Amino acid sequence: MMQERKVGEIVTGIYKTGKYIGEITDVKPAHYLVKVKAVLNHPQQGDLHNPKQVDVQFFHERRALAYQEQTNIPKQMVKEYHDEVPVYADSLKLALKTMKAKLEADATPWAQASLKKLAELEKDYFPTL
Secondary structure, eight states, rough: OOOOOOOOOOOEEEEEEEEEEEEEEEEESSEEEEEEEEEOOOOOOOSSTTTTTSSSSOOOOOOOOOOTTTEEGGGGEEEEOSSOOEEEEHHHHHHHHHHHHHHHHOHHHHHHHHHHHHHHHHHHHHHHH
């Protein structure tokens, strides 16, 4: 049986293919409303229904959820978090760096297309770099 979380708790949550640290702001029957504080894993690029495929109708650019953005996360995807919450911008940079390193080690067309999307996102996230 899953432990019920409470408003105000700091948790991790998986939304689509991204993983975030956030604060629960509301408890619903099947979801928690979570306000994003940091990014642990950047979302994968491409079509969620055809993962790691490049020959799809539209290869989606998947942005990370923004700082303070709220999203409904299914209760089973939410876990407690006890460490210090990193600064959002720092966590986003680290999540991008980690994902890019994994993709650079992968020679597939999907990885190459994902790297292009991430380069575009990086310019948008950090325009002064």
